[in-house]
Amino acid sequence: MNEAVNLTNCDREPIHIPGSVQPFGFLLAVLSDFTICMASDNAGIFLGADVADLVQRPLSSVISEAAVETIRNRVDHLAGPDATERLFGVELQAGKPLYDLSIHFSGAYLVVEAEPSVNEPGVNSGELVRLMLERIRKTRGMTDLAREAARQLKGLTGFDRVMVYQFHPDGSGEVIAETAEPGLESFFGLRYPASDIPRQARALYQRNWLRIIADVNTRPAALVSTATHNAGLLDLSMSVLRSVSPIHIEYLRNMGVAASMSVSILRDGKLWGLFACHHYSPRYISFDKRTASELFGQMFSWIVEGREREGDVVYEARAHQVQERLIEIAAAHEHSRRAIVDFLGDYRKMIACDGVAVWSDDKIACEGETPTEDEVKELVAFINRTSPGRIFAGAEIAKVYAAGEAFRDRAAGFLAIPISRTPRDCLIFFRREVTRSVNWAGAPDKVYDEGPNGPRLTPRKSFELWQETVAGQSKPWSVADIRIAESLRVTLLEVILQLSDLAARERR
Numbered sequence: 001m002n003e004a005v006n007l008t009n010c011d012r013e014p015i016h017i018p019g020s021v022q023p024f025g026f027l028l029a030v031l032s033d034f035t036i037c038m039a040s041d042n043a044g045i046f047l048g049a050d051v052a053d054l055v056q057r058p059l060s061s062v063i064s065e066a067a068v069e070t071i072r073n074r075v076d077h078l079a080g081p082d083a084t085e086r087l088f089g090v091e092l093q094a095g096k097p098l099y100d101l102s103i104h105f106s107g108a109y110l111v112v113e114a115e116p117s118v119n120e121p122g123v124n125s126g127e128l129v130r131l132m133l134e135r136i137r138k139t140r141g142m143t144d145l146a147r148e149a150a151r152q153l154k155g156l157t158g159f160d161r162v163m164v165y166q167f168h169p170d171g172s173g174e175v176i177a178e179t180a181e182p183g184l185e186s187f188f189g190l191r192y193p194a195s196d197i198p199r200q201a202r203a204l205y206q207r208n209w210l211r212i213i214a215d216v217n218t219r220p221a222a223l224v225s226t227a228t229h230n231a232g233l234l235d236l237s238m239s240v241l242r243s244v245s246p247i248h249i250e251y252l253r254n255m256g257v258a259a260s261m262s263v264s265i266l267r268d269g270k271l272w273g274l275f276a277c278h279h280y281s282p283r284y285i286s287f288d289k290r291t292a293s294e295l296f297g298q299m300f301s302w303i304v305e306g307r308e309r310e311g312d313v314v315y316e317a318r319a320h321q322v323q324e325r326l327i328e329i330a331a332a333h334e335h336s337r338r339a340i341v342d343f344l345g346d347y348r349k350m351i352a353c354d355g356v357a358v359w360s361d362d363k364i365a366c367e368g369e370t371p372t373e374d375e376v377k378e379l380v381a382f383i384n385r386t387s388p389g390r391i392f393a394g395a396e397i398a399k400v401y402a403a404g405e406a407f408r409d410r411a412a413g414f415l416a417i418p419i420s421r422t423p424r425d426c427l428i429f430f431r432r433e434v435t436r437s438v439n440w441a442g443a444p445d446k447v448y449d450e451g452p453n454g455p456r457l458t459p460r461k462s463f464e465l466w467q468e469t470v471a472g473q474s475k476p477w478s479v480a481d482i483r484i485a486e487s488l489r490v491t492l493l494e495v496i497l498q499l500s501d502l503a504a505r506e507r508r
């Protein structure tokens with residue numbers, strides 16, 4: 001059955017239940033009594049058994065008692081919803097090669113994934129990550145940090161290209177750092193639409209930090225099960241072998257990529273970006289090095305969080321100082337005849353802006369680049385109708401307020417703070433329009449196409465530079481801007497109270 005074709009069918013592909021794994025390892029799912037109820041169809045090759053024989057057998061009849069005991073001991077450590085445990089160099093069968101294991105619960109099933117251990121003499125992942133972190137800690141600023149991190153991850157994994165891909169608030173993203181083998185064309189600075197990494201994938205990557213696609217041309221190993229279980233519904237969200245969406249495989253092939261790996265970068269638990277790695281021939285990275293890459297991604301996330309927060313702290317501290325001065329002035333007797341509109345210049349120092357307007361006690365005042373007084377009056381009326389009593393901000397005024405088209409060059413961005421008990425009074429910060437060009441990797445509006453996955457939206461085939469000129473937008477308001485606005489609002493209510501108190505005392 002064909003669904004209507006639109007960009008949201010990307011978001012609906014159930015990538016967590018593919019019913020198969022990548023064949024560089026194998027998967028067994030066992031019940032609480034350790035009987036096998038599902039196995040990937042390549043498990044027999046690794047274990048020297050017929051896969052049809054595996055299901056319904058006790059795990060201990062397939063691997064050694066000692067290995068079962070090792071796994072059982074780790075199961076006790078699995079606490080919390082997305083917990084996984086890793087074991088390296090486990091002898092699954094006496095005298096046979098060693099395996100690296102990842103175990104986790106998926107519903108009632110204990111999922112055991114195994115891949116052959118890779119012995120790299122002289123390599124200690126802990127030491128490698130320590131050195132990598134030392135290098136990136138020495139950098140200054142985000143650009144430098146991201147570039148050095150990409151270089152370090154390339155050094156660890158040997159991918160042909162490693163990028164730092166940062167998400168924008170609308171889900172699209174941009175390559176903010178890149179390191180690549182000589183001769184490869186650069187993707188640095190390119191923008192990719194949100195649907196390239198659909199919503200459910202972004203949500204999954206918030207829970208599971210790393211995924212690798214070792215070879216886009218291998219056939220996945222299907223999960224087989226007994227009739228009482230449905231392998232097609234086994235949730236592989238936390239799996240390390242999960243086979244990847246065929247749509248994404250098609251995307252990588254269109255890009256000419258043969259292997260890919262990505263590591264999540266989180267800020268405050270939300271996906272901030274990804275390390276995106278490409279290779280132009282198949283590339284497998286050992287579980288040990290993937291674990292090291294993941295640790296590096298987690299540490300990098302903390303460093304980004306710290307650097308971004310440092311900037312916010314300085315910005316907010318300065319705003320705070322101005323606010324304290326406002327309160328002092330308002331409390332001082334000789335200033336009792338001042339009103340909210342008289343502090344315009346001070347407001348301007350608190351939030352980065354090009355102009356500011358305030359309407360209070362039937363007085364209106366503007367400073368810097370703003371709409372005209374009449375335009376401000378109408379805008380305030382609009383704001384009070386649509387968002388009464390709340391902070392209201394946007395970077396593209398004409399999108400929410402059609403009349404804003406008339407002044408969008410002066411004031412495309414607005415941040416409005418309601419400031420009194422009477423509904424109308426309001427302080428508005430403005431930011432002027434910033435016309436800029438965006439370099440998309442291929443036209444982002446994909447056309448409906450009949451691809452190998454049937455009649456649905458398929459990834460675009462061309463990644464040729466496609467330049468868009470964005471007009472009508474200002475620099476966006478940051479989380480720090482909004483936080484300052486919230487606290488300024490509280491301060492202004494206090495200032496208003498003090499001013500009216502003073503005025504009342506003077507009248508007596």
Ligand code: BLA
Binds near residue numbers: 015
């Ligand atoms: C997944 N898409 C991804 C991933 C990346 C990208 C990094 C994570 C998987 C991986 O590590 O390879 C996108 N890769 C990029 C981008 C760059 C890059 C932007 O290197 C930039 C340089 N993709 C489409 C369309 C759909 C789609 C139209 O273009 C849906 C119809 C889907 N992308 C898609 C899906 C996944 C994905 C479903 C999840 C794959 C999975 O984890 O199973």
